[in-house]
Amino acid sequence: MEVLRSAREIGLMRKAGLLVWEAHQLAASMLRPGVATAEIDAAVERFFAENGAEPLFKGVPGRVPFPAVTCVSINEEVVHGIPSQRRLQPGDILSIDTGCRLNGWCGDAAVTHPIGKVKPEVQRLLDVTRGVLDLAIEAMGRCSMWSEVATQMEAYVKDSGFSVVEAFVGHGIGREMHEDPQVPNFCSRQLRASGDFRLVPGLVIAVEPMVNMGTKRVRTLADHWTQATVDGLPSAHFEHTIAITKSGPYVLTAAPSENEP
Numbered sequence: 145m146e147v148l149r150s151a152r153e154i155g156l157m158r159k160a161g162l163l164v165w166e167a168h169q170l171a172a173s174m175l176r177p178g179v180a181t182a183e184i185d186a187a188v189e190r191f192f193a194e195n196g197a198e199p200l201f202k203g204v205p206g207r208v209p210f211p212a213v214t215c216v217s218i219n220e221e222v223v224h225g226i227p228s229q230r231r232l233q234p235g236d237i238l239s240i241d242t243g244c245r246l247n248g249w250c251g252d253a254a255v256t257h258p259i260g261k262v263k264p265e266v267q268r269l270l271d272v273t274r275g276v277l278d279l280a281i282e283a284m285g286r287c288s289m290w291s292e293v294a295t296q297m298e299a300y301v302k303d304s305g306f307s308v309v310e311a312f313v314g315h316g317i318g319r320e321m322h323e324d325p326q327v328p329n330f331c332s333r334q335l336r337a338s339g340d341f342r343l344v345p346g347l348v349i350a351v352e353p354m355v356n357m358g359t360k361r362v363r364t365l366a367d368h369w370t371q372a373t374v375d376g377l378p379s380a381h382f383e384h385t386i387a388i389t390k391s392g393p394y395v396l397t398a399a400p401s402e403n404e405p
């Protein structure tokens with residue numbers, strides 16, 4: 145079961161979330177054709193260290209522990225890409241996902257960026273994926289159960305002609321990055337039967353839609369981490385850490401004073 149957080153605890157999580165937002169600003173400032181994704185990762189690692197924050201992704205257990213503080217996923221890569229010497233090209237899209245723990249509290253967010261000019265259909269994929277996250281945040285303010293939000297997210301993506309990844313979902317977040325509940329971006333019988341949860345003040349979740357241009361199916365690459373679309377078509381990913389407060393959804397990883405309660 146999910147744990148509910150006090151207003152004071154949500155205030156502390158906002159500090160972690162703001163640092164994650166700043167890390168994303170730093171990463172975005174470095175984006176240009178020719179930059180290697182490992183350079184971006186190194187800058188974010190330095191930034192967290194300078195601010196007394198613990199990176200959450202480095203060392204996450206797997207066949208090999210995750211080796212970096214960011215996940216960088218390019219084009220057909222969906223999530224969990226490993227930073228490398230690969231250099232960004234004009235027309236690429238790059239998803240950056242990162243999180244930190246500050247004074248014992250976690251924040252987690254992801255953004256997909258166009259590198260230079262991208263094809264109109266790829267830009268539409270980015271717009272729809274950001275749009276479905278915005279829709280989810282707004283719906284969290286008026287729905288009583290997560291399944292209602294998930295149903296609307298799935299319909300929005302399907303109506304746009306794209307597909308929602310089902311192999312990966314969002315999560316509760318607090319002292320740890322991954323806590324209960326699981327937060328799917330689609331509605332399944334399993335969600336209605338046993339996975340649903342109430343949207344009540346004190347709930348804090350990371351909502352992270354992954355949207356594919358083609359098939360929803362993904363596969364794991366040989367590095368044991370990177371998830372890529374089976375059909376090779378592009379994928380986008382946006383994520384925010386969001387608290388429900390008495391005055392509505394509070395995006396803890398948004399820009400300063402964008403939505404302070």
Ligand code: MG
Binds near residue numbers: 314350
């Ligand atoms: Mg996450």
